[in-house]
Amino acid sequence: MAIVISGANRGIGAGLAAHYAAAGAQVIGTSRGGAAGTAGATLDVTDPASIAAFAEGLGQTKIDTLICNAGVFPDRHEDTATGYAPELWARTFATNVTGVFLTVQALLPNLKAAPAPKIAIIASQMGSSLKAGGNGLIYRASKAAAINLGRNLAVDLKPSGIAVGIYHPGWVRTEMGGDAAAISIDESVAGLGARIADLGLETTGIFLNWDGSPQDY
Numbered sequence: 001m002a003i004v005i006s007g008a009n010r011g012i013g014a015g016l017a018a019h020y021a022a023a024g025a026q027v028i029g030t031s032r033g034g035a036a037g038t039a040g041a042t043l044d045v046t047d048p049a050s051i052a053a054f055a056e057g058l059g060q061t062k063i064d065t066l067i068c069n070a071g072v073f074p075d076r077h078e079d080t081a082t083g084y085a086p087e088l089w090a091r092t093f094a095t096n097v098t099g100v101f102l103t104v105q106a107l108l109p110n111l112k113a114a115p116a117p118k119i120a121i122i123a124s125q126m127g128s129s130l131k132a133g134g135n136g137l138i139y140r141a142s143k144a145a146a147i148n149l150g151r152n153l154a155v156d157l158k159p160s161g162i163a164v165g166i167y168h169p170g171w172v173r174t175e176m177g178g179d180a181a182a183i184s185i186d187e188s189v190a191g192l193g194a195r196i197a198d199l200g201l202e203t204t205g206i207f208l209n210w211d212g213s214p215q216d217y
């Protein structure tokens with residue numbers, strides 16, 4: 001089984017890479033810098049040329065699961081009156097939304113070649129319209145768009161036999177989540193792994209919490 005994980009050089013992505021490697025899967029972990037180990041492949045999801053080169057390097061490899069995990073949260077401390085510069089919007093959406101779509105698009109031939117392919121999009125409950133927090137406006141908007149993208153891809157790709165799941169990983173103790181976060185990387189990864197294992201065409205388009213509870217859109 002071959003699994004591609006974007007943003008596998010740290011945090012949840014690195015945890016997922018280790019989880020699947022321990023289970024015997026062929027893990028193709030990526031990062032912008034192509035770091036050693038499970039994130040040895042270079043993939044900058046904001047750069048179409050990098051995405052094309054990565055896809056070309058895969059050749060005819062059948063991809064059973066694509067996990068779109070790469071993401072940024074650069075507006076954590078922005079102020080509505082003076083902050084949220086245009087370049088922050090462009091950078092965040094290029095990674096969290098456009099990068100997801102372009103990666104999926106580039107790897108469609110590899111996914112279609114697998115017997116029961118899956119796409120997992122790591123989103124966030126911060127993208128839920130019912131959980132508005134009044135901060136991190138760009139990140140929230142980008143994750144709302146990622147959720148919507150996943151829901152629509154599920155409809156679009158179902159005739160091709162590709163299942164799409166969207167997941168909130170929890171508030172995780174990572175560089176992004178901070179030391180005060182509620183759960184560990186191991187807890188999040190175990191839950192996400194179980195959710196992705198359960199994903200199929202009958203449940204395509206789901207938006208679930210890491211522990212399996214439903215999320216509000």
